[in-house]
Amino acid sequence: MRCLHCFSSKSFLENHQGDCLLINGAQAITMPVEGSKIYFKNHHKMQSVPFVIHADFEAITRKIEISQPPNQKSYAMTYQSHRACGFGYKVVCHYDQSYSKPVEIYLGEDAAERFIEKIFEEVRSCQSVMCEHFNKPLKRSPEEERDFQNSSSSRICGRKYKVGDENGPVRGHCHMTGKYRGSTHNDSNLKLRLEPESIKIPVIFHNLKGYDSHFIMQKSVK
Numbered sequence: 001m002r003c004l005h006c007f008s009s010k011s012f013l014e015n016h017q018g019d020c021l022l023i024n025g026a027q028a029i030t031m032p033v034e035g036s037k038i039y040f041k042n043h044h045k046m047q048s049v050p051f052v053i054h055a056d057f058e059a060i061t062r063k064i065e066i067s068q069p070p071n072q073k074s075y076a077m078t079y080q081s082h083r084a085c086g087f088g089y090k091v092v093c094h095y096d097q098s099y100s101k102p103v104e105i106y107l108g109e110d111a112a113e114r115f116i117e118k119i120f121e122e123v124r125s126c127q128s129v130m131c132e133h134f135n136k137p138l139k140r141s142p143e144e145e146r147d148f149q150n151s152s153s154s155r156i157c158g159r160k161y162k163v164g165d166e167n168g169p170v171r172g173h174c175h176m177t178g179k180y181r182g183s184t185h186n187d188s189n190l191k192l193r194l195e196p197e198s199i200k201i202p203v204i205f206h207n208l209k210g211y212d213s214h215f216i217m218q219k220s221v222k
Contacts, residue, residue, distance in 0.1 A: 003020050003024055005020075041157075043156050043157055043188050043191050043192065044191040044192055046156070046192070047174075047192050048094050048095075049094070049199065049200070049201070049202060050093060050094060050095055050126070050129075050130060050134060050176055050194070050199075051091060051092065051093055051094075051099075051126040051129075051201050052091075052092050052094065052201070052202050052203075052204060053089055053090070053091050053092070053119065053122060053201060053202070053203045053204070054089060054090050054092065054203075054204050055087060055088065055089035055090075055115070055119075055203055055204070055205055055212075056087065056088055056089070056205060056206055056212065057084050057086070057087045057111070057112075057115070057205075057211075057212045057215055058084070058085055058086040058087065058088075058107075058111075059082045059083060059084050059085055059215070060082075060083055060085045061080045061081065061082055061083075062080060062081050062083065063080050064078055064080055064081055082214075084111040084112045084115075084215040085107065085108075085111055086105070086106055086107035086108065086111050087105075087106055087111055087114075087115045088103055088104065088105045088106075089103070089104050089115075089118070089119070089122075089203075090102070090103045090104070091104075091122055091125075091126070093129075095134070095174075095176040095177055096133075096176070099129050099133070101122075104118065106118070111215075112215040112216060112218065115215075115216070116216065119203060122201070123201050126196075126201055127196040127197065127199075128196075130194060130196035130199070131196045134175055134176045134194055134196070135175055135194075136174075136175060136176065136177065136178035137178060138171055138173040138178060138180060139173070139178040139179065139180065140171065140173070140180040141180075144180045147182065147183070148169070148171055148180075148182070148183045151169055151182070151183035154168065154169070154182075154183065154184040154185050154188055155172065155181060155182025155183060155184055156172060156181070156182070156184040156185075156188040156189070156192070157184070157185060157188045159185060159188075161185075165185075166186075167185045167186050167187055168183070168184060168185035168186050168188075169183040169184065169185065170183070170184060170185070170186050170189050171183065172184040172188075172189045172192070175193065175194045176194065
């Protein structure tokens with residue numbers, strides 16, 4: 001493995017490879033062996049978020065009248081301004097498409113302010129759906145019950161069960177679907193519980209860092 005930098009053309013990549021190997025060398029990936037001190041413990045991150053919002057801004061440009069600074073051969077100048085004139089977004093539910101929403105389009109004044117207001121409205125709507133509908137009881141088949149009775153280790157963290165351990169096993173299940181996940185320790189199961197009031201709803205943009213975030217940050221700080 002090398003530096004994982006992205007390049008806009010094959011020629012740029014080829015020109016970079018020599019310097020990359022010279023500076024960074026080849027990087028080897030070695031996974032930790034079983035029983036080592038390094039292990040995965042953020043089991044709550046194994047669960048997909050229930051909702052994701054995909055969004056994008058549209059902007060118009062306005063020419064700015066400029067004049068060359070006196071006695072300067074080299075200088076930077078702003079020749080146009082960008083103003084958000086609209087946006088579009090779509091709310092997607094990964095667990096039940098009936099809770100996904102059609103694309104929302106807005107064109108008009110104060111697009112950035114309106115976008116921020118709408119996103120907060122959508123977050124509250126998603127939280128309401130999770131509170132009302134995403135607390136389904138466990139559904140399991142006879143085969144799944146036999147799997148639980150015969151289990152000797154957690155399906156989530158992989159730890160072995162100990163005789164008389166009050167921490168498990170318990171029947172883990174997905175609260176969004178009601179499906180049986182497998183036997184697990186109680187503490188691991190609690191890490192995968194859904195908390196609508198505190199869950200973060202990702203909002204995904206194309207080129208957020210390079211462009212769209214400017215409209216949001218300029219309005220958020222006011």
